[in-house]
Amino acid sequence: MSLLNLDRKTVRYNGHSILSDISLRIEPGEKIALIGQSGAGKSTLLELLYEQTKANASLVPQELGLVRSLSVFHNIFMGRLDQHGTWYNLANLIKPFEAEVQKIKPIVERLGLSDKLFATVDQLSGGQQQRTAIGRALHKGSDIFFGDEPVSAVDERQAHTVMQCINEAHDTVILSMHDTNLAIGYTDRLIGLKGGELVLDTPSKGMKASDLDELYSH
């Protein structure tokens, strides 16, 4: 049975159709990139898919959903807010438990945020914030990862590390991306959208960035 299934799905907003007539099957274990111009409907499609499998998926939305006045540690800890009782959570909010810090340390080390563990999010750069949000998803430890442009503000060298982290930690990965090179390099299936329509669905293997120019032309 497939993991996710859309059958001739259309999404309208204020009379405009944002997605029209999308049919899509996604199997467990797939690594997928949604590509296309901004406004093509990538985010809407991603959200639609996330809604179907919310319970065992983690999400890094485009606006990241971080709590700016809390530390990196607390924001990452939030990924497992459901795993502990209320009192444990509240005590950890006031004074972090050593056990929790030890669990989160390897994650921030991988993401290159070690020195920022207890800095509040509002002191971080855009790339650091993005990595914090990814850290939260990694800590949550779901099978499926959804990311809306998860590495758009991360510099190129780190982007590779982060993409590796995401792929290693999750069985199924679904990303919307504008960097076609990263998309080809780290996924095995490309889904192209144009004007809300599904115009491309192909294995990533053997694709070149220039093959996708058609998607980005007017």
Place this chain on the structure above:
Amino acid sequence: MLRATLVFAAIAALLTFIADLEITTIEPWGELGRMVVGAVTPDFFATESLGAAIANTVAFAILGVALGNFAGFLLALIFHYRSVRAGCAFIRAVHELFWALIFLQIFGLSPLTGILALAIPYAGIFAKVYSEILEESDPAPLKSIPAGAGKISIFMFARLPDAWVHFKTYSLYRLECGLRSSAVLGFVGLPTIGFHLESAFSQGHYSEVAALLLLFYIIIATIRTWLRKRLVPLYILAALLVIPWGGGIDASHIVRFITEDIVPHPLRVADSFDAATWASFAAWLKTMVVDQALPGIVSTLVLTQIALVGAGALTLLFFPLVSPKFFGRFGRTAGHIFLVVARSTPEYIMALVFLLLWGPSMLPAIVALSLHNGAIIGHLIGRHTEFLKIRPDAPGGINLYAYDVLPRMYRQFLAFLFYRWEVIMRETAILGILGIATLGFYIDNAFADLRFDRAMFLIVITALLNLGIDALSRRIRKYLRLQTRTEEL
């Protein structure tokens, strides 16, 4: 926006014809000389209880605001209930001094009177502002929280932290207001500086007045340095120790006040609810409405409208004084000192000063309200101009003011002013206690005559009038699309 300004200005101009603006003292400026002399020769040893008065003022403010803050926070969590919203609107529509007058009848001069008089209306204000802050907090973090997380955990991690920052700023601002309110509570008999100010003013001991006010300004101006997060529990504890406890509370007083004293007289003395009782109740109601409520409402409204426009005019004059776009560091410091004094002096005390100079009429109240509110909004607008980006080749001085700064600040200015409208009205009613015939005048008289049924009736009328102005102001702001964060006012 311009049309709204003109309409309000025209109304105020017309009202000045029916308002009583007469200067009745024979020598309007004679007293001023003595006041100035007093102001420059503050006498810190005029009364032995100076230290105690200041300590009490701060203690009442801290306890009242802390209690109101806590209660307001809890109310904010259930603010989506209509009944909670309405209840909060009502308790904040009644001024601290009116609450104090009510509690004086119940608890006498017990500290509870002062603490509750501050805590109750402040709880209503805190509840409203906190719920607005929570509502505006970023909903994005909620999206990526794991589905099974508990409600309290979600609230504490994803909602409260960002709101907390705003809560702290707002609490600090409210404590400043609380200090002013606490000072004024002395005028009805509580042992804060208002108590000493009243006697010092009436005896013309202006050096004592100056000493009291000077210490008061210093405490307000340095609030950011002495109010530290870690010290708050300590301050609360100290406040509990400082306050003169004692004066036992008599439960029978409370019961009698609620079940008898505030029941309209004809109903209280009636043996049965027959036609005669209702007829005398109707007569009571008619006297109250025609002889007291209506004239009180009219003069309250007249005074409010003139003071509102006065405050607006002074704001436009004041804000450049603290704006880096118009004055250098030195000039701004002078501007800041002036505005700090004008906004830290409670309207009540300012009105009292002008009353001593000019005699009883609406004029002292109008000038005091305009100055105080003009200084508050002027300070805020001045601060907002810091973030204006003016092109490098812009003109300076009056041209800059008229072409670049004022047009861009005007929307914000009107928003603040309309927010302040209801506050001005609350104060206007209160100034009646000084002898200006607004609603407070009739309420104060009723209390003095121990006619608590009349006092309660008029307090409810005042609260309803306030709610009316609040609703009208909200409609106008919505119509003009004026928005601002309430936590600033």
